[in-house]
Every structure is written in structure tokens, then in C-alpha cells.
Amino acid sequence: MKHQVVGYIRVSSVGQNTDRQLAGVALDRVFEEKASAKTVTARPVLAECLAYVRAGDTLVCHSLDRLARNTAELLGLVREITGKGVTVRFLKENLTFSGSDDDPFKNLMLSMLAAFGQFERELINERRREGVAAARARGRKFGAPAKLTPELCAKIDALLASGASKRTTARAVGIGEATLYRYLGDRSASGV
Incomplete structure (x- = not known):
């Protein structure tokens, strides 16, 4: 059986566009998901993708954050995928993991980039919460306007x-x- 190059594309919501991810990359099969990356268990297309790939295949993702949002999940997924004999490529970060020939520097880069991504996400959420609290303190109402005037x-x-x-x-x-x-x-x- 021929080894395949499989793409995994994910956006957080239905309204977002997936066109920029993996554009121009020759792929044998693409798995596209429109779901938050909060948890791996809530992403059935990722589960289908992981069940599909076989030893010798290559799984290509646009970037680390498309596969997982937190460090532990990302490291676990990469370990799981490479443990099956599948190579994982992250285009944006220019990192490739195959499990057998991964050097400590690449593993350090994966851990650091994942941690920075998680840190950035937490900072964004903190700033959003602070902004909402400040707006509420100024009397701003959130949600749909009241129907009953x-x-x-x-x-x-x-x-x-x-x-x-x-x-x-x-x-x-x-x-x-x-x-x-x-x-x-x-x-x-x-x-x-």
C-alpha cells in the first residue's frame, strides 16, 4: 500500500475560512474540522483522521495550534501519532516529527512553541475578561437587546x-x- 500524505485542517467556528491552511500542499486526503480545540475528545474529525493514518504516512498541519491548544495535549498527540509510525509536519513552524529520529532540540522547540501558544491564548482570554468587566462597570450591556420595550x-x-x-x-x-x-x-x- 502506498504511503499517503494526509492533511488535517481545523478552524474554531463554522464561519471561518480554511482556504489558507495547507494551500498548495499536495495531499492524498484531507480531514477538515470546524470545532474549537479546547479538548481533543470534542473533535470527531481529528479522531477519524488519527484512525485513518497508517505507519509510513505523513500527517500535515498548518501550525501547532491547529492540532491542539495546550502543551500537554499537543505533546501527547504528537507522541501518539509518531508512535504509530506516522510522521507529523507543522508547516508554519517548519517542524517535522517521526518519532525515531527526533532530536532533543526539535522536542524542546515543540514544547516551547506549544507553551508559548498556550500562554498567548491565556493572555488573550485574560484581556477579554478584563475588557468585559470594565465595559460592564461602565454600564454596557452584553447579549441581544431586550425584545420587550x-x-x-x-x-x-x-x-x-x-x-x-x-x-x-x-x-x-x-x-x-x-x-x-x-x-x-x-x-x-x-x-x-
């Missing part, structure tokens, strides 16, 4: 007072029945 509530109350059914009222003002019932529940709980 004071004008819409007045219209709901008028329709119900005129004898309209709850279903008809919800449709007339353009909200779901669940939203209407939630409003009515909140209103009665506050004693209005």
Missing part, C-alpha cells in the same frame, strides 16, 4: 385588556409565546 409592553397590555388571546397578542406584536408568558410572569411576580 416599554412601548411593546404597553401594546401587549392593551391587546390583552381588549380580550385578545395570548397567542394572537404574541403574533400581533411579533414575539414568541414563550416571551409573552415570561413577560406576564415577570409582571405578576413584581405585582404590576
Whole structure:
């Protein structure tokens, strides 16, 4: 059986584009996943890819962070893949691991780059949390805007007072029945 060059492409969300990853690389098969790299277990395409590759194959990834986001998972995956006799290539970092001929320097580079990537991700998350907290302290609201404006509530109350059914009222003002019932529940709980 011919040894294959297999590509693994991953983006974090459905809206992201995979075109730049592995562009121009001759591949026999490509596994493309649109999922967060938070955990390896939540990525079925990666599991399928790992089950597919055989000894002598080469698995190509655009960069380290496409395979795993944290150091321990990345090192474990590279060890697992190379343990099967599969070579792993990371194009962006220009690193190749085959398990048998890996020198200590390449392993150090893999560990350091993975650790820096994880550190960078944690810094980004910390800055995001700080920014959200600061915005909330300034009174900024997050999430979808409230559907029930004071004008819409007045219209709901008028329709119900005129004898309209709850279903008809919800449709007339353009909200779901669940939203209407939630409003009515909140209103009665506050004693209005």
C-alpha cells in the first residue's frame, strides 16, 4: 500500500475560512474540522483522521495550534501519532516529527512553541475578561437587546385588556409565546 500524505485542517467556528491552511500542499486526503480545540475528545474529525493514518504516512498541519491548544495535549498527540509510525509536519513552524529520529532540540522547540501558544491564548482570554468587566462597570450591556420595550409592553397590555388571546397578542406584536408568558410572569411576580 502506498504511503499517503494526509492533511488535517481545523478552524474554531463554522464561519471561518480554511482556504489558507495547507494551500498548495499536495495531499492524498484531507480531514477538515470546524470545532474549537479546547479538548481533543470534542473533535470527531481529528479522531477519524488519527484512525485513518497508517505507519509510513505523513500527517500535515498548518501550525501547532491547529492540532491542539495546550502543551500537554499537543505533546501527547504528537507522541501518539509518531508512535504509530506516522510522521507529523507543522508547516508554519517548519517542524517535522517521526518519532525515531527526533532530536532533543526539535522536542524542546515543540514544547516551547506549544507553551508559548498556550500562554498567548491565556493572555488573550485574560484581556477579554478584563475588557468585559470594565465595559460592564461602565454600564454596557452584553447579549441581544431586550425584545420587550416599554412601548411593546404597553401594546401587549392593551391587546390583552381588549380580550385578545395570548397567542394572537404574541403574533400581533411579533414575539414568541414563550416571551409573552415570561413577560406576564415577570409582571405578576413584581405585582404590576
